[in-house]
Amino acid sequence: MGEFGLIGRVTAGRKQPPTTLIGPGDDAALVAAADARVVASTDVLVEGVHFRLDWSTPEHVGRKAIAVNMADIAAMGAVPTALLVGLACPKTTRAEVAEALAAGMWEEATRAGAGLVGGDVVTASEIVISVTALGDLQGREPVTRGGAMPGDVVAVAGRLGWSAAGLAVLGRGFRSPVQVVGAYRVPEPPYEAGPQAALAGATAMIDISDGLLADLGHICEESTVAIDVRTDLLEVPQRLVDVSTALGADPVHWVLTGGEDHALAATFPDAAAIPAGWRAIGSVTRGTLVTVDGGKYEGGAGWQHFR
Amino acid sequence: MGEFGLIGRVTAGRKQPPTTLIGPGDDAALVAAADARVVASTDVLVEGVHFRLDWSTPEHVGRKAIAVNMADIAAMGAVPTALLVGLACPKTTRAEVAEALAAGMWEEATRAGAGLVGGDVVTASEIVISVTALGDLQGREPVTRGGAMPGDVVAVAGRLGWSAAGLAVLGRGFRSPVQVVGAYRVPEPPYEAGPQAALAGATAMIDISDGLLADLGHICEESTVAIDVRTDLLEVPQRLVDVSTALGADPVHWVLTGGEDHALAATFPDAAAIPAGWRAIGSVTRGTLVTVDGGKYEGGAGWQHFR
Numbered sequence: 268m269g270e271f272g273l274i275g276r277v278t279a280g281r282k283q284p285p286t287t288l289i290g291p292g293d294d295a296a297l298v299a300a301a302d303a304r305v306v307a308s309t310d311v312l313v314e315g316v317h318f319r320l321d322w323s324t325p326e327h328v329g330r331k332a333i334a335v336n337m338a339d340i341a342a343m344g345a346v347p348t349a350l351l352v353g354l355a356c357p358k359t360t361r362a363e364v365a366e367a368l369a370a371g372m373w374e375e376a377t378r379a380g381a382g383l384v385g386g387d388v389v390t391a392s393e394i395v396i397s398v399t400a401l402g403d404l405q406g407r408e409p410v411t412r413g414g415a416m417p418g419d420v421v422a423v424a425g426r427l428g429w430s431a432a433g434l435a436v437l438g439r440g441f442r443s444p445v446q447v448v449g450a451y452r453v454p455e456p457p458y459e460a461g462p463q464a465a466l467a468g469a470t471a472m473i474d475i476s477d478g479l480l481a482d483l484g485h486i487c488e489e490s491t492v493a494i495d496v497r498t499d500l501l502e503v504p505q506r507l508v509d510v511s512t513a514l515g516a517d518p519v520h521w522v523l524t525g526g527e528d529h530a531l532a533a534t535f536p537d538a539a540a541i542p543a544g545w546r547a548i549g550s551v552t553r554g555t556l557v558t559v560d561g562g563k564y565e566g567g568a569g570w571q572h573f574r
Numbered sequence: 575m576g577e578f579g580l581i582g583r584v585t586a587g588r589k590q591p592p593t594t595l596i597g598p599g600d601d602a603a604l605v606a607a608a609d610a611r612v613v614a615s616t617d618v619l620v621e622g623v624h625f626r627l628d629w630s631t632p633e634h635v636g637r638k639a640i641a642v643n644m645a646d647i648a649a650m651g652a653v654p655t656a657l658l659v660g661l662a663c664p665k666t667t668r669a670e671v672a673e674a675l676a677a678g679m680w681e682e683a684t685r686a687g688a689g690l691v692g693g694d695v696v697t698a699s700e701i702v703i704s705v706t707a708l709g710d711l712q713g714r715e716p717v718t719r720g721g722a723m724p725g726d727v728v729a730v731a732g733r734l735g736w737s738a739a740g741l742a743v744l745g746r747g748f749r750s751p752v753q754v755v756g757a758y759r760v761p762e763p764p765y766e767a768g769p770q771a772a773l774a775g776a777t778a779m780i781d782i783s784d785g786l787l788a789d790l791g792h793i794c795e796e797s798t799v800a801i802d803v804r805t806d807l808l809e810v811p812q813r814l815v816d817v818s819t820a821l822g823a824d825p826v827h828w829v830l831t832g833g834e835d836h837a838l839a840a841t842f843p844d845a846a847a848i849p850a851g852w853r854a855i856g857s858v859t860r861g862t863l864v865t866v867d868g869g870k871y872e873g874g875a876g877w878q879h880f881r
Contacts, residue, residue: 288611293718294649294781295614295646295652297613299611300609302607302610303606303610304604304605305607305612305708307605307656307692307706308658309693309694309704310660310694311660311662311695313696316696339602342602345602351615351616351706353617353618353706355618386616387704389618389620393700395698395702395704397616397618397660397704399658409595409596409604411596473601489599489600
């Protein structure tokens with residue numbers, strides 16, 4: 268089908284955002300970078316490791332591949348502007364599947380105002396999707412993982428534990444409730460919350476892909492601080508409680524350790540700085556570890572993909 | 575080994591170029607884009623399709639993966655600034671192989687002054703390397719495939735047919751002559767020739783990845799012109815003549831149709847505009863087809879990877 272075949276067919280006739288100066292079809296794309304700096308991140312999704320086409324439609328997978336990358340852009344305080352896609356597919360992949368993947372990608376990119384500006388399509392023995400997202404800081408300073416200070420307040424934006432609940436449901440062979448299964452299939456990163464946090468003076472920020480505790484651990488490492496999460500501040504939605512009851516699981520564990528929701532966690536100088544859409548969940552102290560209610564979390568922090 | 579494990583290990587202690595504002599290790603990289611626009615291109619290489627580890631070392635493959643992408647940046651008239659790598663590897667891949675791949679990537683990036691700024695490493699059933707290259711136009715207008723005009727002169731920079739000769743040699747079970755085999759393993763795109771052509775007023779430009787005739791065909795399509803290549807202007811190096819004689823092949827065929835050398839082809843308003851390092855090989859006329867010495871090329875234009 269070829270590089271221009273697929274990307275061209277999916278993007279043909281669609282309206283690229285104003286940041287797309289040259290879109291698919293030439294040797295390279297040209298994207299506006301008004302800030303004179305560009306934020307860039309790459310993630311790879313592999314069939315059977317990061318997604319299963321019996322659990323998700325190709326549209327879901329396409330949306331997810333784009334969402335996980337744009338969440339990284341938001342986690343720097345930037346706005347996603349453009350996406351490039353490397354798609355490896357078996358020869359046996361039906362054109363409709365590849366087109367549905369690309370259509371999902373386009374849909375998610377458009378949700379955030381970014382353009383699908385280029386890519387490459389090649390033959391491989393399984394589906395491997397590599398996405399690179401570009402973003403614009405719009406004059407703001409980037410928010411790294413390294414700026415948290417003792418005394419800061421820790422806050423999150425977006426859903427926590429929903430994708431883990433959805434994965435648990437699918438793993439038991441169920442297909443509902445649709446809200447949690449949908450959250451597993453397509454994360455809904457709060458793209459706008461990243462720039463908002465940057466504007467509000469966030470001192471550190473990270474995309475929660477591996478689970479709240481694991482990713483707060485990266486902030487601790489890079490900032491040389493400790494973080495304590497208070498479970499009384501955690502939002503545990505009734506929906507997660509219901510699902511956990513049915514499965515005999517612990518919803519707080521999902522919230523603390525579940526990956527792939529692509530919520531954002533950030534640290535702010537004080538509670539008053541926390542912008543709308545963010546909720547405080549803990550505090551930054553001296554030390555190096557992530558604790559829960561002042562102690563080591565005994566539930567096990569690891570998050571594993573299903574293979 | 576993880577994302578930061580590999581990319582971090584390979585880039586640790588190395589000197590990033592000044593354009594790398596934030597390198598590997600955070601949610602995303604931050605790259606200078608002084609021009610307020612960024613050129614971006616993605617290519618994917620698959621083991622068994624685009625490379626074989628019995629024909630190339632992992633360092634060769636790493637260099638090639640970066641080179642093919644940076645050639646696309648050069649073909650827009652831009653200078654490569656940064657690279658992001660998505661690397662999928664079987665669990666059985668030895669750490670040394672992955673590190674050698676990454677070391678080759680770093681080496682080639684450094685040759686062109688670009689930084690290896692980020693990436694992702696995941697598990698898959700075969701090696702899939704997805705590279706995204708970013709570049710800076712430095713105030714120049716991009717040179718697309720679409721600006722060639724009847725009366726323009728067609729010129730090329732870089733090697734033609736060398737990679738095809740190397741592939742033919744390897745396909746026969748030989749490992750020498752080392753110059754052509756080396757050209758297959760690691761293309762040497764003339765990175766500086768792209769910006770030079772842009773400065774000299776090139777009206778269209780393309781990276782020759784599929785073969786001279788095939789890629790000139792893309793210029794014809796996008797510019798709505800015809801191009802005639804004159805074989806008396808083609809440089810057929812003695813080395814290619816020697817190898818072709820030994821293999822019973824046609825060296826001119828390699829020059830006209832061989833892929834993967836990643837030379838550049840461009841069109842210029844007149845012969846006087848052609849910068850040093852470029853050589854005229856034909857002319858742009860009215861029409862839509864690529865011809866050789868005024869006629870259809872009967873040798874077959876297609877270039878195939880070895881699978």
